[in-house]
Amino acid sequence: MQDEYRTVAHEGVHETEVNRSRFLCALAPAASEQEAQEFIARIRKEHPTATHNCWAYVIGADGGVQKASDDGEPGGTAGLPMLQMLTRRDMRYVVAVVTRYYGGVKLGAGGLIRAYGGAVGEALDALGTITKRRYRLATVTVDHQRAGKLQNDLRAAGHEVRDMQYGEAVTLEIGLPDAEVETFRGWLADATAGTARLELGAEAYGSAE
Known part of the structure; x- marks a missing residue:
């Protein structure tokens, strides 16, 4: 791609x-x-x-x-x-x-x-034109207690929360450039005291602006 x-x-x-x-x-x-x-x-x-x-x-x-x-x-x-x-x-x-x-x-x-x-x-x-950049869909699963703060932290760090689902736990869908996956994994562990789970999905394109 x-x-x-x-x-x-x-x-x-x-x-x-x-x-x-x-x-x-x-x-x-x-x-x-x-x-x-x-x-x-x-x-x-x-x-x-x-x-x-x-x-x-x-x-x-x-x-x-x-x-x-x-x-x-x-x-x-x-x-x-x-x-x-x-x-x-x-x-x-x-x-x-x-x-x-x-x-x-x-x-x-x-x-x-x-x-x-x-x-x-x-x-x-x-x-006008826009740039679409390749990213990997990523799903973050976290407990209800940490979900609200994590959502704010994600947005503050420049990560768009594309979708949010509430069940036994809360899942947040974001897009990550491949080069940032490992850095994000470490950031997520720090932000949630290691309680969140990260799953990587398919590749897609999203707006860069």
Whole structure:
């Protein structure tokens, strides 16, 4: 697994204009190809009279699945520059759709490449991106008496408590970078006088900010 990747902070649309043609770039995070395709279909439905709805997406933290469409624009002038902008920015799990409303002035191949790639770049700048870092899910089990203080201590130490369950004991789920597991194990023993139990789970990605 990659240690980290970047993706869009949230779904959104940014509009640019080039020689009277309107370019609306819709961006969204997408966890799978199906999500990306569903987003593309939704944008198409929202703009049925548009001249073109070109798209590109990158799915997978390693950039594994990459697809793009020119949607009727000359080959290689729309989808590919959009995809290149996403990969140049190290974007992952992201889908971009650029909707064009033709303004009456032909842009030429070079102009189209700049317009479509630029629309994605400007949208990324306007909407913002976030870094997702790899971490290991960890479950801490502790008695009820120490649970409240431990929760506060965890947050004070910068560990987000992702979930908390109450049963015979209390379980708290957190995320830990692999490099910090052993340090955390020692910290937890000190914080709970050795009474807490730590279990490591699967790897996942979470926001770094």
